[in-house]
Amino acid sequence: MLGAMQGWTMRVTRVIDHAAREAGSREIVTRWADGSETRTDWAGIRRDAKKMAQALQSLGVKEGDRVASLAMNHSRHLVSWYGVAGMGGVLHTVNPRLFEDQLEFIANHAEDRVLLYDAMFQPIVDKMRDRWTTIEHYICYDSGEHNPAFEDWIAPYGEDFDWVEGDERDPCMLCYTSGTTGNPKGVLYEHRSTVLHALVGLQPAAFNFSASSVMLPVVPMFHAASWGLPYAGAMAGIKFVFSAVNEPAVLDELMKREGVTDSAGVPTVWLAHFQYCDATGTDLPKLKSATIGGSAAPKFMIERLMKNGTRVQHAWGMTETSPIGTVGGPTADWDQLSFEEKVGKTAMQGRPVFGVELRTVDLDDMSTELPRDGKTSGALQIRGPWVIKRYFKAEEDAVDADGWFDTGDVGILHPDGTLQLTDRTKDVIKSGGEWISSVELENAAVGHPAVAEAAAIGMPHPKWDERPVLFVVKKDGADCTGEEVTAFLVDKVAKWWLPDAVEFVDDIPHTATGKISKKDLRARFADYTLES
Structure with missing residues (x-):
């Protein structure tokens, strides 16, 4: 009927x-x-x-x-x-x-x-x-x-x-x-x-x-x-x-x-x-x-x-x-x-509107759905009536059998549904088996009065696999040292998140949509090394 x-x-x-x-x-x-x-x-x-x-x-x-x-x-x-x-x-x-x-x-x-x-x-x-x-x-x-x-x-x-x-x-x-x-x-x-x-x-x-x-x-x-x-x-x-x-x-x-x-x-x-x-x-x-x-x-x-x-x-x-x-x-x-x-x-990313379903899954085991506990981070997936099913002219769907699309973002879901993004899956830094959010590190750094822009990427480390290095563009006419930036971050991020190095650069590369291009930044500093 x-x-x-x-x-x-x-x-x-x-x-x-x-x-x-x-x-x-x-x-x-x-x-x-x-x-x-x-x-x-x-x-x-x-x-x-x-x-x-x-x-x-x-x-x-x-x-x-x-x-x-x-x-x-x-x-x-x-x-x-x-x-x-x-x-x-x-x-x-x-x-x-x-x-x-x-x-x-x-x-x-x-x-x-x-x-x-x-x-x-x-x-x-x-x-x-x-x-x-x-x-x-x-x-x-x-x-x-x-x-x-x-x-x-x-x-x-x-x-x-x-x-x-x-x-x-x-x-x-x-x-x-x-x-x-x-x-x-x-x-x-x-x-x-x-x-x-x-x-x-x-x-x-x-x-x-x-x-x-x-x-x-x-x-x-x-x-x-x-x-x-x-x-x-x-x-x-x-x-x-x-x-x-x-x-x-x-x-x-x-x-x-x-x-x-x-x-x-x-x-x-x-x-x-x-x-x-x-x-x-x-x-x-x-x-x-x-x-x-x-x-x-x-x-x-x-x-x-x-x-x-x-x-x-x-x-x-x-x-x-x-x-x-x-x-x-x-x-x-x-x-x-x-x-x-x-x-x-x-400062978080808000809650899903009606029509959107979100979930996070384990970064190391994408078949495991994670709890909405406000502390466990994982790969963010989405589905809904205005979410892509298949890219234009593609031969296969971009979603799994249940309609979930992998966003490429890493986030935490809180009990009230609030989304807290912490990184991109390809940009998250894994140090000694633990995850470090490059985005949170960057946002804390730009609070320094002399910092115009900051980008954090993981660099190979002989002991910890990866450690964060923070690249900083100073504001015009302002000055600061790497030690001062690190000291500024001490009470804003976990101690083991603090960057192993702060490097000052004239500019940070961006994508066509204005986002920081971590890919180009890594290419620019491909020969960069950290000591144990």
Whole structure:
């Protein structure tokens, strides 16, 4: 027997229809790379998305074809999220920070037929054009100097267009991992998984959006679906403020002028904003909420934002999880906690939202599930309706027989479900049979007033197999010694976690998504040796 409710296919076009109908006049503000600004609204986004869908069809783009974007955060990029899906296509958001070989691989592997790009990335387009073998058409979002301009391209078409309908399990977006080992892998999001993910993002325990929210997302739209914010924001009918550049002065001015209540980005974004405010003597923006993801935020960052009246929440996830896995909203005992206890809980990665199941397994025996006791660390696994099953064009599933996906993270699950990430499985340091968290060591080190950035890796040791070495970049104009850094860490980490050496470097390598590249750091110091 079937139920007696209406069949309502979950497709992302229903999201933009809702936004235009119920919040049509809510503003979408864009600050472009050249300093100019444009304003539209949700009704305008839907109108232009319908025009874009027809423009794509006129180029011969068919249902299921991939359309690439090489772009920062702005309203025309947002139009593409709905316009490509609206004609049955798949939007492939390309990370411009990838290396040339990776850019070549993912565009050809995706078989992109059209590329929409920002003028600032014209040098990349010029360099890669001959290497992208499947791209037939190039459209520039903000200039018509070298290729057709986006506004001119969609201008001949009207709003009278019916979205292409289909199954809710049809694909709508393609994102590639950064490929820290081997070639990047494609993750193909479905309409259904995307709508479910956005619905969960609205929860008070997640982004906590309402009609009065004003969001400036610093997390780029080319990375992990911008954490699902463009979809969740449309569902709630919020005001978006986009910036195609992430300079602290620009972000600060936009946040204060446009009344921004919420923002989201990686820790380096907030560090840069702190430095800007300190250098100019200005106050931090009075945000209601700051979501931090990509890597763990150090406690001093959390403390400063919280003292500014901002709700700070970690978000953990990955491209393969659409990406929300956990979010650190207030817990049931929040009002009874001291400020220090709130900071400590916020420093963790939060709890699973509905739809996500987590477990940890033994690092040495992956078949053994570990207890949620708040102290036992293991390999983190996940499953749920917006978690990957199989990579794009792969021949085998990426999950085990029970649907568990191995995240590559190492973490601790607490009795209340809170996730505390401690490392990556390939970065955790095993010394004398015991595990040392490189991430916790790094976060403790950046609390030193002279330390701008720190990275810890395990180096071969004749007695202990591995011992941690801490690589440190000093702040401009600051100075310290290795002994001073070690002394600073004495009461912050276990004694046997203290690094055997502190090495000062001019820079620490990063991946295309801004994370510390331990692989490149190990390669740089491949000949480094420790003595017993």
